Amino acid sequence: MIKVGDYQFKNEQFIVTALTHSSYSSNNYERLEFLGDSILDFLVAKHFFEETKLNEGILTKMRSHFVSEDNLCRVFDNLKLNNLVKLGKSCKQLTKSIKCDVIEAVIAAIYLDSNLLTCEAFINKNIFLDNINELELLDNKSKLQEIAQSKKQVVSYKLLKQTGQSHDPTFIVEASVGQLKATAQSGNKQLAEQMAAKKLLELIIKEKI
Numbered sequence: 168m169i170k171v172g173d174y175q176f177k178n179e180q181f182i183v184t185a186l187t188h189s190s191y192s193s194n195n196y197e198r199l200e201f202l203g204d205s206i207l208d209f210l211v212a213k214h215f216f217e218e219t220k221l222n223e224g225i226l227t228k229m230r231s232h233f234v235s236e237d238n239l240c241r242v243f244d245n246l247k248l249n250n251l252v253k254l255g256k257s258c259k260q261l262t263k264s265i266k267c268d269v270i271e272a273v274i275a276a277i278y279l280d281s282n283l284l285t286c287e288a289f290i291n292k293n294i295f296l297d298n299i300n301e302l303e304l305l306d307n308k309s310k311l312q313e314i315a316q317s318k319k320q321v322v323s324y325k326l327l328k329q330t331g332q333s334h335d336p337t338f339i340v341e342a343s344v345g346q347l348k349a350t351a352q353s354g355n356k357q358l359a360e361q362m363a364a365k366k367l368l369e370l371i372i373k374e375k376i
Contacts, residue, residue: 172246172293174277174285181280185272186248188265190255196272203275206283207234210290225309233294237355239267242293244334248273308364314371315344324360342367347374 168175169182176182181199189195211230215221221229232238243249243266252261252269278286315322327350328339338356342349342363349370351362 169251171248171273171277172289174281174289176276176280178280181276182273185276186251186269187253188255188258190258191253192255196269199272199275199279200268201275202278203271203273206278206286207271207274207290207294210283210287211294213287214291228309232357235357236263236267237357238294239270241355242295243267243270246270246273246293307368308361311342311344311364311368311371314368318345320345322364324363326356344371347371 168177169179170176171182184194185196185199187195189197208230211233212226215226215229219226219229240263248266248269249261252265254261254265258265274286274290277289312322321344323343325341325343326338327341329336330339331337331354335354337352337354338359339350339352340356340359340363342351342360344367347367347370349363349366351359351366353359353362
């Protein structure tokens with residue numbers, strides 16, 4: 168039986184389909200990906216609505232981050248699904264888009280194989296919803312935006328450099344407000360932006376600008 172993370176499938180056909188690309192077979196993950204996308208959006212929104220008291224604007228940004236292609240690719244890699252995905256000869260490589268689609272299809276497969284509660288537990292654990300450090304970074308990014316707006320300035324993020332292989336990149340990002348700048352690096356571009364925003368916010372507070 169095929170296992171993804173801690174979840175053991177009862178009906179293997181669900182997960183086999185979820186791991187099959189359209190270039191390999193007409194019986195592929197596309198319909199499951201459609202369902203999984205909606206389930207993921209709903210359960211991520213539900214989690215942060217219930218677990219935080221943040222406003223709608225920040226909640227929207229948090230949901231966007233956790234269901235983003237970058238984050239879902241990270242989930243795909245952590246679950247070590249590379250060798251399980253079936254690709255046809257016309258599909259040369261496992262792209263970020265395919266990885267993202269597969270994760271959404273897997274979520275739908277778990278839902279169909281079990282129930283919404285089990286699916287929710289899988290998402291909460293594997294989509295990193297309880298990663299407090301990331302939540303704090305997202306909050307700092309929002310605070311930086313609020314400070315910039317109060318001073319009628321704009322927060323900008325610039326990718327300074329990208330190094331490493333496509334499967335293990337490092338992003339160096341610069342955040343700036345007016346003349347103030349801060350840089351940070353991470354294997355995830357969005358996280359690098361968030362870390363740079365945190366540094367810049369600390370600099371603004373220190374300088375009392």
